[in-house]
């Protein structure tokens with residue numbers, strides 16, 4: 210086979226049946242960012258790939274790059290299959306939303322190792338029996354904020370995104386790119402002090418230590434993250450939980 214070989218770790222974001230026995234995979238790779246690949250014969254009972262070309266699997270892959278748009282999977286080893294995540298419906302839902310967010314937000318073939326590592330850390334946390342809150346809304350939003358940061362779309366949280374004022378920050382504006390003060394509030398929506406604090410702390414703390422917050426504050430934070438990504442990355446994310 211002419212062409213090049215790429216060896217990389219990757220997480221399977223989506224896996225779609227194709228034809229009689231093949232699968233099309235949406236992968237988030239460590240070396241190449243988002244790539245599409247085809248795995249042939251994977252649905253035959255004796256396939257050498259086993260059942261590992263499924264969503265959430267973290268794999269060590271050999272990919273053949275020919276002239277087509279899709280790479281071809283030639284070898285696949287499991288780095289982590291996250292079996293406990295798979296056995297828990299809340300964790301499965303949270304993992305699916307995380308993969309969907311990566312799929313929508315990081316659509317380029319540029320490598321983004323912080324984003325790759327963040328996704329792996331979140332899946333590992335969802336798989337960790339010692340982290341029962343990993344599938345909660347605070348953790349899901351913490352992941353989303355860190356993902357926005359890794360993708361280059363972090364909201365301005367330290368001072369008014371319009372005028373730089375550091376006090377009286379009362380709203381959030383997706384267009385302005387962050388929190389806004391009382392004088393720049395036009396077009397913004399209200400962001401409570403607690404919701405603001407949640408966002409600042411969630412970015413600063415490790416993923417496993419997402420700060421607690423009330424439902425109302427969390428929904429404001431979710432709306433703020435959504436507004437930033439809609440205005441600046443032109444993507445809409447599904448509800449976080």
Ligand SMILES: [Zn+2]
Nearest residue numbers: 369372390393
């Ligand atoms: Zn202002």
